[in-house]
Amino acid sequence: MxxxxxxxxxxxxxxxxxxxxxxxxxxxxxxxxxxxxxxxxxxxxxxxxxxxxxxxxxxxxxxxxxxxxxxxxxxxxxxxxxxxxxxxxxxxxxxxxxxxxxxxxxxxxNHRPPMPDDLHDAALAQGRIRYCPVCDGYEVTDRRVAVYGTGEHAAREALFIRSFTRDVTLIAPDRHDLPPDQSAQLAAAGVALIDGPVGGWAIEREQLALSAEGGHLAFDSLYPALGxxxxxxxxxxxxxxxxxxxxxxxxxxxxxxxxxxxxxxxxxxxxxxxxxxxxxxxxxxxxxxxxxxxxxxxxx
Ligand SMILES: Cc1cc2nc3c(=O)[nH]c(=O)nc-3n(C[C@H](O)[C@H](O)[C@H](O)COP(=O)(O)OP(=O)(O)OC[C@H]3O[C@@H](n4cnc5c(N)ncnc54)[C@H](O)[C@@H]3O)c2cc1C
Missing domain, CATH: 3.50.50.60 (FAD/NAD(P)-binding domain)
Incomplete structure (x- = not known):
């Protein structure tokens, strides 16, 4: 034994x-x-x-x-x-x-965002997709960053990243569903909110690009916050x-x-x-x- x-x-x-x-x-x-x-x-x-x-x-x-x-x-x-x-x-x-x-x-x-596996893996290898702001928030200092998710967990993540960069956008997989006190905190921190669904995921000129209802968006890094x-x-x-x-x-x-x-x-x-x-x-x-x-x- x-x-x-x-x-x-x-x-x-x-x-x-x-x-x-x-x-x-x-x-x-x-x-x-x-x-x-x-x-x-x-x-x-x-x-x-x-x-x-x-x-x-x-x-x-x-x-x-x-x-x-x-x-x-x-x-x-x-x-x-x-x-x-x-x-x-x-x-x-x-x-x-x-x-x-x-x-x-x-x-x-980690739960992944709805994008093709090969694109996900290429974006991860380049730091366009990141999963852990505790680990690598420093690497996105003063960069353009998105958090993909909604609810309490995703809002907390967006607010955490705000201490590394002022350019943070919280993108909901569908419509945003945020507790009122966190909505107020996100607004005070200047975090932009975008409703989903989004599509057209691509790597373009060293950024992760996607399209939402309001148009084309591109970020230096995106953190999925999907649990x-x-x-x-x-x-x-x-x-x-x-x-x-x-x-x-x-x-x-x-x-x-x-x-x-x-x-x-x-x-x-x-x-x-x-x-x-x-x-x-x-x-x-x-x-x-x-x-x-x-x-x-x-x-x-
Ligand atoms: C993209 C990314 C970047 C990260 N960056 C950092 C960083 O910079 N710094 C940092 O500190 N942390 C970082 N982390 C977090 C770090 O990777 C984890 O905290 C760490 O790997 C946890 O170690 P673990 O041994 O608990 O689990 P894991 O490393 O996930 O290992 C678990 C192992 O268990 C095996 N296993 C599971 N089920 C079974 C089974 N039934 N039978 C046999 N084997 C099984 C799996 O194959 C796996 O090898 C990062 C994570 C990700 C995803």
Missing amino acids: DDCIIIGGGPAGLTAAIYLSRYHLKIRLFDCGSSRAALIPCTHNHAGYPDGVSGLDLLAAMRAQAEKYGMVREAAKVTGLRAAERGFAVRIADREIRARSVLLATGVV SHIRSELAVEAGARADERGCLEVDDHQRTSLPGLFAAGDVAKGLDQISHAMGEAGVAATTIRNMLNAEAPLWR
């Missing part, structure tokens, strides 16, 4: 793998290859990289570091998780593997508690409400950032080590 199975090979899962393998524990990591970090053209807010680092390079370095200490990694999707005698049973296709503990680090998937899908189903089906959005509830040692099941990174409630995912994973891994040691001393 493994000491711990890690589900997810993004910054959270790989950090936990480095810690747990350096604690001499028998671990196995499953990853189906869709880390949000892999979409980052170049992060400039991750500490330690003054010239920035691409998400793919960061993940490759973390994988190499974990493998150096013996991480066993399989490129496979976990399809089932259940509590079992002395731990958990994890399902991968027609196999079931047992472990004394499980760390869920499956992240989230995300939280990949917590495995844990919820096994019995762990999540909030109304699907984020797993964890205590300050990253324990979920199901004993022996831990969660770290975007899938758990908190700031969706690489540094946060790594910090949570370090805490989770050390708590897992201490829990296993309390059950049976890990002496060599």
